[in-house]
Amino acid sequence: QDVLLGASVQLTGPLANTGRYYRDAYQLAVDRINAAGGVKVGGQPHKLALKIYDNQSDVNLSVRQYTQLVSQDKVNLLLGPFASNFALADSAVSEKYKIPMVQGGGASDEIFSRGFKYVFGTLAPASDYFGSTVEMMKALKPPPKSVALLYADDSFDVSVAKGTRPLLKNAGLTPAMDERYSSNTSDFSSLLSQIKAKNVDAVLVAGHETEILNFVRQAKSLAVAPKLYSFTVGVPSEDFRKALGKDADYAFGMTAWLPHPALKDRWFGDADQFAKEYKAKYGYDPDYHAASGAADVAALAQAMEDAGSLEPQKVRDALARIKFDSLYGPVAFGANGQINLPQVVVQVQGGQLAEVFDGKAFVTQPKFPMPAWNAR
Amino acid sequence: MKAWQRALVVVALLVLAGVPWYGSDVLLQFGINALLLAVLAQGWNIIGGYTGYASFGNSVFYGLGGYGVGIAMLQWHQPFWGGMAFGVAMALVFAFLLGLPVLRLRGHYFAIATLALAQVMAAIVSNVPLAGQNIGLVLPPLNNDRLFYGLSLALLVIATVVVYWLTRSRFGFGLIAIRENEEGAAVMGVNTTLYKVLAFALSGVFSALAGGIHAYWITFLDPESAFDISLNVRMIIMTVFGGAGTVFGPIVGALSLSAISEVLSSEVTSIAGLFFGLVIVAAVVLMPRGLADLARRVRQAGWRYFAENVRANWL
Amino acid sequence: MDLLAQVLVNGILLGGLYAIMALGLALVWGVLNIVNLAHGAFIMLGAYCSWHLFRYLHVDPFLGLPITAAVMYAVGYLLQRGLLNLIVRAPMFNTLLLTFGLEVVLTYLAQLAFSADFRTINPPYAGEQLQWGPVVLPVARLGAFAGALVLTFGMWLFLLHTRLGRAIRATAQNLVAARLYGVEPRHLYATTFAIGIALAGAAGGLYGVVSQINPYIGATLTAKSFAISIIGGLDNPLGVLVGGLFLGIVESLTTLYIGPTFADVASFGILVLVLIVRPTGLLGKTA
Amino acid sequence: MNARLEVRHVTRRFAGLVAVRDVSFTLAQDEILGVIGPNGAGKTTLISLVSGTIPPSEGEVLFQGHPINRLPAFRRARLGIGRTFQIMQPFPGLSVQDNVAVGALFGQGGGESELAKAREQARECLDFVGLGRFAGQRADELGGPGRKRLELAKALAMKPKLLLCDEVMAGLNHVEIDEVIGVIRKVRDQGISVLVIEHVIKAIKSLSDRLLVLHHGEKIADGAPDAVLSDPAVVQAYLGKRRA
């Protein structure tokens, strides 16, 4: 007898670019688990089946689709959508029908502060995104003196900014600029000119990939080169490096995940093998979104086995207690349902992604400070 | 109305009213959504279909209704009804304050001005802390879809009764005269300014109520989805698809298009949007006067009906 | 002071890009009375066209503009001839809806054809700049600005002072009379629409040089284009340039002095004000 | 004293052009006043100033002794000023009957409140102007002259006290003109004051009690039709030598 997992993700619309990571990761993980014989629940092997809808990047539609999954398609368990506002809205469905949802697409603090019992998140908390970056800045020589914090006005990025301010304060840095900008802004020239005029050393940007791309390109065309800039998204993804080419160099970013052979996994062997398999199947490199998605499936599989039952209530209780190692890292949920993983600082160096700082020490030497654009 | 038409309306109403008893959860949710869209279409019908002003600002009313409920319930701890009243009040203020200057514009200019208003409202609200800025507001969930369905259906019935009254009242006749020729109407004694603003406000009240119900139902509200222009475009499409300036056209349009889009998004999933676009294009070309006109004329003309439409509007 | 100068220059250069984006929209709207909600989608297609030329044939994006414009001209011509001409005599809503449907279709086709990946057109000089005193002038934006000047002025000359331009305007105002006076409207409409789309395509090519491209950039570009063409005034291409510059400067200054999240409040707020005070735009003729 | 309409020193400018310049006249109860003048003399503008579709630049308009300068067009309509348009303004998508019903619903004194009654009155007006058989047709299917009559019917349905006719006979042949003359006379006999603009000399001569001539926006003659039409200035500016 099959176990049916359901999800509604962004396959079309403005969020499709990231949404596809989830569809692809879910599918790959399900296939892999089935190839390994499925999950054993109460001694019986069960195959996994996957039902995915395209929500066309529309929140309202995604809510209806989750309802459809639960009440009509009778899925056993739920996987999540991409993006915080979707997870926020969709988790209400899982809560209402008491079907656990493990989601790796929403990290905003609001999702987990509502006291919901059936939603679990595998993205690290938004408030901690720049934690390791700020740590690294302290260790740089010479350490940056002035900082600019720019962030988009959506819930995830506002959470990031909120978490970053005390970190900067503890590091003895008062931001020279602290600016909220509208999501989907395409022109950053005014902000960049201010960065230049104020001679800011380090620029931290929490935003979306489209905005980051424009930011970097416009920084170059206006000859704005702070000593360091770091972005919450984009840097770890292959797409980013492809789109910018050489201009992607020197950009810092962070990830909770890199395809490390050290990350052992029951189904894929290790994270590196997962990445290879993923690339072979879909033709592009996975990033932490994909790994997080694969871990969601693994978490559900593990929870079913632990619970020895398919009953949603029991699976939920098992999830709350779960503790296992995955290709994504050690998975265990806090009381609010969210995972906690340290962010690793990464940088694009010579077109390649390099792990620079693991939260405590340098792994690779960072390229710092960033040279002027015409001196590269 | 003829007897058989009246019977048809009663049967349709019974079928709709019965959904909570025989329908599945999904059907119920689809129903709430489709009924609210029908209310929006019916509201748009008043200003767009009868008065001839192509408003792209009805999504503003919808958003204000939603934020009325959101702010009142979440920030001020008022009951839902208080929120609805607050939303309607904001919609009325908006209709009178901005309707007066904007309704002086005609045709495309009016359309664009209202479109811009929707953008401005979204931009303003995303800077207002009381409204949760761009992050939005999360309301406490009330898991009672039957109630929401009932509210939506009741609202639709009221809106439709009002529109029906329009077609047989002096007020409605004045609106139609404005649509057909505004200057001509003014010199014949129609208080065009007042009538237009009243129509705008009336259409706004229904949109705001729909927005309030939707916000409480979906429990989540942010500027982008609250002042969504594509929602406004959908109101227009649904109205025109069914028949603008008719009593039942907007309802038929809203329900049928919702159904088509719902089926597409669960059957062909990721190319649903593409199909939806094609449906719109085909509908505009083949039946520019909507389903109402189709139903009236296709019986005599048969397939030639479509060809005639194409010929009539072809260059 | 240097900062203010730089921000003003940023605004002016941004305004040039805006003007190019809106030029085609204003033409199709002002002249054919078609409110083209798919305008942004055509900009997007133009950007992809330039991107393909650059990526696979190594055609410089500025040199490739005529090719992009020509391709988009053909697309526009065929669309008007084959589709929009079917409904030009229908009421206003219908064109609105048709172009909305078209926008949806084009966006989805673009995603199917080009995937949702983000692209940029990144020639070596895209990041170059000229130094002018304390002020930095990005080369790509300067190029776009120059393009805007040339195209706007060209359009103005064309519409007001050529036989074809006059015929295009005449047809827009009175179809029956134009036919009675020797105009072949099917071809003329298609030509006009095609010019509008070619302009959109050119704008897309330039847009790709300064910004990123994905299938979903269309909708916001359409909204911006509306604001620009209204602020300037529809019946005069020079108005579009004025509108673009005005909007670019307002947005840049708002970002500097009030905050980046208020740029949209300012730009669309001003649009509403302009419409209320001067419905025909800053440069439009009052009836 | 009991002038229904009084126009005092009214001037209207359009961007550098004076369309009406310092014109004064009165129109008594049940009087028919003819207004003639060369094309572009300002006749239509004068009607628009009285009906309120454009405001005067200077001067004052009084209706039944009350100044109405500040009233919008619809208020003037409710006071009893009905007009027709030279460039016809029908409600194109409505039936001919409903076009006229608008007048009955909103006209003088606020109009009829019941739709059915208004339609009935509209029907009577249509019969009155000879459009009865077109009642059910869409207004935009009428030909030019039909639309002229429709204009008249719409204005009459308002039950006006003052009727402003802008070239309602243009495009009619002599027989049809005689019919319309009959209609206007009947209207006057109901106690309605009428102002007629017309280029058909024969008609205006036989219809008007008094004749007013505009030229370049100025009043150049005002008096009994025969006297005015033989005034050399009028002959020179308007009639042409052949018809003098």
Next chain:
Amino acid sequence: MSDPAHDGTPLLKVEGLSAGYGGMPVLHEISIEVNKAEMVALVGGNGAGKTTLLRALSRLLPCTGSIALAGRELRTLTPDQVFGLGLVQVPEGRQLFGRMTVQDNLLMGGYRRGDKAALSRDLDRMYALFPRLGERRRQLAGSMSGGEQQMCAMARALMAAPVLMMVDEMSLGLAPVVVDQLMEVLAQIRRDGVTVLLVEQDVQIALSGADRGYVIETGRVVLSGSAKDLVDDPAVQQAYLGM
């Protein structure tokens, strides 16, 4: 009253033309002829179908029967092609390009003419003919008075250098002095070899200037003949001249 063409075939020969709107017939088997350099008046009551006939001749309206201009069949042509052959119409209701200047309107009349010099000569000629238009060449045509617009429409048609000019309701809304002037203009261009088909409500004026006339009633030609004969015809006098 057949009138065999004395100088070969007539310029315009319409035979058995029927037309209507949306299935409702308006014209029934109309046959008329217009010879070169002739002025022919078309008269008839309100709604008789005169405008409809002109629309059909300009190919704005589908019809059956045949229309031959200088021996060439027009029924298969489009309005712009017909215009290209020199069949030019001053339509009912003027149909100016309202938001364009007077000058642009006149230039649109010459849209199909390539010769720039001749075009500008004709433009000057029009301004001489209609001084009011000369004064107002930059005014938007739509903001002019009714009569001024009528002059503009006439001038626009003349700018096309027509072979056969059809004028619908020429005198509509014009001061008598202007009507006389325009009749003179028509007489003048006729002397230059242009043929005129005149639709006129003022039957007296129409027949006073025309060579021949046709009387149309409810879509049928009921009378035709020389202008003089028609003026003297008691039926015409009773129905159209109010005598």
